[in-house]
Amino acid sequence: LCKTVLNQKPIWMIWGVLLLLAFVWGSSFILMKIALFDSSGAPVYSPMDVAALRITIAALSLLPVAISQFKNVPRKKWIWILGVGTFGNLLPAYLFTSAQTELPSAIAGMLNSLTPLFTMIIAVLLFKTAISRSQLIGLVIGFFGAMLLISDGGNLVDVFMSESGISIVGCRKVALATLFYGLSVNILRNKLLDVGATTIAAIALAFVMPIAVFALFGSDVPTILLENPSGIKSMLSVVVLAVIGTALALAVFNALIKWTDALTASSVTYIIPVFAAMWGFIDGEALTVWHLIGGLVILLGVALVKRGSSGKK
Secondary structure (H helix, E strand, O other): OOOEOHHHOEHHHHHHHHHHHHHHHHHHHHHHHHHHEOOOOOEOOOHHHHHHHHHHHHHHHOHHHHHHHHHHOOHHHHHHHHHHHHHHHHHHHHHHHHHOOOOOHHHHHHHHHHHHHHHHHHHHHHOOOOOOHHHHHHHHHHHHHHHHHHHOOOOHHHHHHOOOOOOHHHHHHHHHHHHHHHHHHHHHHHHOOOOOHHHHHHHHHHHHHHHHHHHHOOOOHHHHHHHOOOHHHHHHHHHHHHHHHHHHHHHHHHHHHHHOOHHHHHOHHHHHHHHHHHHHHHOOOOOOHHHHHHHHHHHHHHHHHHHHHHHOO
């Protein structure tokens, strides 16, 4: 009854993994917010500290895998795995936490849906990847749905440019992070298909961990942890963000890329806004009918991208 995709994975499994990843990563924005600010909006940990802690803790959680598998990875693959660690983890980790000092967490999650577009552009320009008409239409529809979520039925120009609207600098940081994500996804799909998904995640994080550790030298993390009333709560959110939202989710995402293709895997970021909006509602932000419509449009776009992937030879 179930159609299958690449590597004989049933369609329900692909959808299940997409939704699981979307939930985990959609939740990461509220976790970053908790790490950055206390309940009154006062700063707790700095964006650099949150990003560095996230990478360090995630790398340590997968370090046994990195140590055991490192010798099994050909040296010619190391540069590509370093690229994944840099563009798929290290740089976006800082860009997103920095952006969230200027953007609401829900908006940052919604803007993350730019990833499939950059994935498609990089796939076509750098890796000469062919895409189907269905995938292209699905990407456009998914992006339109994300814009509906952001605009809440209003004028997008007003949303991004008005004095009471969204920070342009913050949006640019998120856009740059999604560009890096698109590059990382294409590297995985085109250069690392023969390397295990968990192995890539573990070694990629191990490669960039020294930079994250260096960034923590001289930081106020120990003082904040011990003296700030919100220090422990914020640190717990970083740990969850690192172990579940980075280490484990990255391994699952890498496997998803191998099961399908770069565009289908990156389309998870079109579903993330749905969960980001949900957490925004729980955190006191209002949800409207436009959020529902935008979410449904996003799911339609993802379905078309998935259909286009399944039909490709």
